Amino acid sequence: MADEDLLCLGGKTYHSRLIVGTGKYRDFAETRAAIDAAGAEIVTVAVRRVNITDPGKENLLDHLDLSRITILPNTAGCSTASEAIRTARLAREAGVGTLLKLEVIGDDQTLFPDVAATIEAAAVLVKEGFTVLPYITDDPIAARRLQDAGCAAVMPLAAPIGSGLGIRNPYNIKIILEQSRVPVIVDAGVGTASDVALAMELGCDAVLLNTAIAGATHPLLMAEAMRLGVEAGRKAFRAGRIPRKLYATASSPIEGLLQ
Amino acid sequence: MRVTLNGEPRDLREGLTVAELVGDLGLRARRIAVEINLDVLPRDDYPRRALCDGDVVEIVQFIGGG
Numbered sequence: 563m564a565d566e567d568l569l570c571l572g573g574k575t576y577h578s579r580l581i582v583g584t585g586k587y588r589d590f591a592e593t594r595a596a597i598d599a600a601g602a603e604i605v606t607v608a609v610r611r612v613n614i615t616d617p618g619k620e621n622l623l624d625h626l627d628l629s630r631i632t633i634l635p636n637t638a639g640c641s642t643a644s645e646a647i648r649t650a651r652l653a654r655e656a657g658v659g660t661l662l663k664l665e666v667i668g669d670d671q672t673l674f675p676d677v678a679a680t681i682e683a684a685a686v687l688v689k690e691g692f693t694v695l696p697y698i699t700d701d702p703i704a705a706r707r708l709q710d711a712g713c714a715a716v717m718p719l720a721a722p723i724g725s726g727l728g729i730r731n732p733y734n735i736k737i738i739l740e741q742s743r744v745p746v747i748v749d750a751g752v753g754t755a756s757d758v759a760l761a762m763e764l765g766c767d768a769v770l771l772n773t774a775i776a777g778a779t780h781p782l783l784m785a786e787a788m789r790l791g792v793e794a795g796r797k798a799f800r801a802g803r804i805p806r807k808l809y810a811t812a813s814s815p816i817e818g819l820l821q
Numbered sequence: 822m823r824v825t826l827n828g829e830p831r832d833l834r835e836g837l838t839v840a841e842l843v844g845d846l847g848l849r850a851r852r853i854a855v856e857i858n859l860d861v862l863p864r865d866d867y868p869r870r871a872l873c874d875g876d877v878v879e880i881v882q883f884i885g886g887g
Contacts, residue, residue, distance in 0.1 A: 583887035593885060608886025611827045611879065612853060614846060622885055623852050638886050651861045652881050655854035723887065750887070772887035 572693030583772025590625040599785035643683035688712035721751025728757035755791030762795025840867035
């Protein structure tokens with residue numbers, strides 16, 4: 563295809579630029595249907611203790627088509643660098659590869675990342691061979707530090723996780739995009755299709771979201787809306803939008819006007 | 822012998838290997854990872870690693886998450 567526009571992450575290419583989480587769904591069937599409707603090729607998962615007294619018959623991974631979907635383990639819930647490193651090592655041993663969403667939470671109420679701890683953990687994990695995708699604030703300096711540490715992408719938040727507020731600071735995202743040599747993925751805080759379209763119009767390489775789909779009244783419809791939003795925003799970015807001007811420019815020619 | 826398994830004390834028979842424990846728990850076919858005393862245990866070592874009194878064992882899996 564002449565018009566192939568692929569996302570490249572950790573040496574692998576993807577057609578979809580929408581990465582989705584697998585949390586908060588009613589059941590595994592809905593999770594799978596939402597991934598399909600979103601057209602996602604990368605999905606995030608969390609690492610948690612097996613319930614020893616009731617291990618259960620089914621596991622999330624049994625319900626996903628792993629020949630088509632890349633699993634992106636997340637260090638969600640970790641609040642120190644050492645916890646995140648420990649979780650990452652366990653995730654890798656569970657056998658889904660080296661791709662890792664690095665998340666070190668600094669505060670329970672905002673779920674903002676602990677940037678210093680994230681940079682510390684990233685440096686260790688990159689050396690251990692992980693393809694590290696860090697969740698960070700929309701801070702261009704933090705993005706630069708993580709890129710310098712060898713991260714395969716940077717993932718600034720749009721707004722607090724699960725808030726649905728959309729991109730609060732598009733100007734910071736733009737600065738991050740201008741400075742970045744690695745893919746920029748907006749992660750967390752988007753609420754609806756126009757939010758993801760805006761992220762892609764700014765030039766972001768992908769969007770990662772969970773609650774905006776799982777928490778919608780009709781998750782599958784929203785998953786489709788998000789897919790279309792990402793596609794529309796990406797195409798608009800590549801098409802090159804017209805500049806904003808204060809005054810009108812007529813669409814019809816002046817020549818030949820009745821006198 | 823007593824080990825701590827996923828945060829709970831558990832009495833297990835002497836010399837039980839990690840492979841046997843995983844089998845007893847019905848997790849053999851599952852994508853899991855095992856950590857003993859804060860060190861990840863490679864899958865190939867499950868049959869060789871016998872648990873010892875006082876070991877702190879964590880068994881994790883992937884669940885839905887953002």
